[in-house]
Amino acid sequence: QVQLVESGGGLVQTGGSLRLSCAASGRTFDSYAMGWFRQAPGKEREFVAAISRSGGNTYYADSVLGRFTISRDNAKNTVYLQMNSLKLDDTAVYYCAANKYGILTITRQYDYWGQGTQVTVSS
Secondary structure (H helix, E strand, O other): OOOEEEEOOEEEEOOOOEEEEEEEOOOOHHHOEEEEEEEOOOOOOEEEEEEOOOOOOEEEOOOOOOOEEEEEEOOOOEEEEEEOOOOHHHOEEEEEEEEOOOOOOOHHHOOEEOOOEEEEEEO
16 A cells, blocks of 8 residues: 655745655555646646656646656655646646556546645736
C-alpha cells in the first residue's frame, strides 16, 4: 500500500508560480506511475499531468501544457508539479495519485490518492 501526502499549495497571484510536492510512503515508489489531478468547486476531478515509473515519460492536459511540469525523484519518494504562469482557472484542490500500470488520465484507473492541497489563484 502507498500513502501519499501533498504539500506546497497556497495563494498566488495570476502569472505567479507554485511547486507542489507529493511524498509517498513505502519502498516501492518506483513501481508506480504518478499523476496529478485537480478539482475545482462544483466540477469533476480532472487530469492534469502524469509521469512514468522511471520519470522518462510525461503527459499533460492541454490546459496546462507548456505551463506545468511534472517530475519525480525516486530516491526521495517524491513527485512534483511545477506550476508557472498560473491563471484564475487553475484554482482547485490538487491531488496526487499512484497506479501500477503507466501514464493514465482517468481517475478510476488510479489506486492510491493523497488528501489534496488547495491552490488559489487571485487577480
